[in-house]
Amino acid sequence: MSLADELKKLEELRQRGALSEAEFGRAKARLLEVPAVAHAGGVDAINGFRLSSSDRWIAGVCGGLARSTGLASWIWRLILVLLVCFGGFGLLGYLLLWIFVPRD
Numbered sequence: 001m002s003l004a005d006e007l008k009k010l011e012e013l014r015q016r017g018a019l020s021e022a023e024f025g026r027a028k029a030r031l032l033e034v035p036a037v038a039h040a041g042g043v044d045a046i047n048g049f050r051l052s053s054s055d056r057w058i059a060g061v062c063g064g065l066a067r068s069t070g071l072a073s074w075i076w077r078l079i080l081v082l083l084v085c086f087g088g089f090g091l092l093g094y095l096l097l098w099i100f101v102p103r104d
Contacts, residue, residue, distance in 0.1 A: 006031055050104035051097075059098040 007028065014024040052063025055073050062080060066073035083090025 051101050061094050061097045
């Protein structure tokens with residue numbers, strides 16, 4: 001849903017009396033702040049991705065992914081093993097991240 005559509009829905013809710021002026025103002029401010037914050041957070045996460053020096057078994061890829069995404073590193077290791085078992089793409093991805101991502 002586009003920003004314009006969401007603003008229209010908020011305006012309709014305000015006109016019907018479902019939202020007070022204060023609630024409408026807070027919801028509109030939150031809605032207008034989200035795209036900038038979400039975009040900056042995504043870019044920062046990508047630019048801040050580093051291999052982990054402390055949480056590592058081989059190269060620190062899963063530890064780095066854990067720190068970037070908030071998932072535990074054992075989950076990333078499990079995903080990697082499953083990808084290696086089903087087609088080998090996990091191994092290729094792991095090697096590429098090991099080669100091209102800098103260490104923290």
